[in-house]
Amino acid sequence: MSGKTQGNTFRLEVLKARGNGVVTTIENISANATIADLKKQVAQKKPKLYPDRQSYRNEPTGKSVKDTQKLSELNVDKTGKIYFKDLGPQIGWSTVFMAEYAGPLVIYLLFYIRPSIIYGSSASSKPMHLAAHLGAACWTFHYAKRILETIFVHRFSHSTMPIFNLFKNCGYYWGFTAMVAYFVNHPKYTPPLFGSAQVFLGLAIFLINELGNLSIHLLLRNLRPPGTTERRIPYPNKTNPFTNLFHFVSCPNYTYEVGSWLGFSLMTQTLTAFLFTIAGTVQMTVWAKQKHRAYKKDFADKYPKQRKSIIPFII
Known part of the structure; x- marks a missing residue:
């Protein structure tokens, strides 16, 4: 029986x-x-x-x-x-992330050198604006940072994901990379409206948020002992002011990520960069809400009630 x-x-x-x-x-x-x-x-x-x-x-x-x-x-x-x-069929998270991030790194730099097959034979001889140079540097920095974090920082609660996600995620990242890189590196690229002031303001916003994002990833890593799936409530680290965003949101890593791409979009002033930022913000908001609900469910009355999911006081 x-x-x-x-x-x-x-x-x-x-x-x-x-x-x-x-x-x-x-x-x-x-x-x-x-x-x-x-x-x-x-x-x-x-x-x-x-x-x-x-x-x-x-x-x-x-x-x-x-x-x-x-x-x-x-x-x-x-x-x-x-x-x-x-x-x-499953595939390792780290494998997916490496493919997601290595692709944009290579694709963007291919557009940056202005190959004749894309822009024409005379494109490489035309001057490139400072914003385009900085755009390539920031894009490279961001995805190189992501690759290094995948190798040395992140600890995954699940070791695998459906193999379909490899194609879906790579399609998203690689496709948007091509769209953004095509216009930022185009010989007919139009510089930002407010010149160098706008470029350097965008660069500063980008770098500050990248540092904040890294700070959150390091803090989250230290919350999970190696080889476990243990979950703990994240709190700010008194020695790192960037982590104070945990006072207001459950997923400050996403908040800083959005800030980085807002800075990049301001610095390069291209429609495709803003579209990439909007698409990423929508997706990260969905993830942040899911994680916020999970925190409140898992920790019930212990979880800080003042926190939102991704945008302080709003969402």
């Missing part, structure tokens, strides 16, 4: 969350086993379904449960059933 306990073990049916059918049956699994343990046992029976590809829930349409939860905590030992969702 499904779910019948034998001592501290029971028989578990792993059912498809969508459609009918049994994925597999685990005999004599411990009620104290975690979802992570279950994933390993399923992978042994179904090698194609490696642990990172598996997701489980109590009900066919319910929310995914955490790897650390025990089957007994989910009452699975009583029902003898759990519902499985195939997340599809």
